[in-house]
Amino acid sequence: MFVSPDQNESLLFTFQILRGARPAFHTVKMVDLDPAKRYADTATTLCMTATS
Numbered sequence: 001m002f003v004s005p006d007q008n009e010s011l012l013f014t015f016q017i018l019r020g021a022r023p024a025f026h027t028v029k030m031v032d033l034d035p036a037k038r039y040a041d042t043a044t045t046l047c048m049t050a051t052s
Helices: none
Strands: 038-041 046-049
Touching: none
Parallel strands: none
Antiparallel strands: 038 046
16 A cells, blocks of 8 residues: 555555455555545545544
């Protein structure tokens, strides 16, 4: 994960190697984000805070 110095933008990559027909879902905890700001997933337009 990368976070810009002013914490206005972040970039997260996740990868999962598929071994079966029903892969498990995992939670990814993002750190070093400003809890007072709202971040948006530009692919899905989902908005979240640092504590979501």
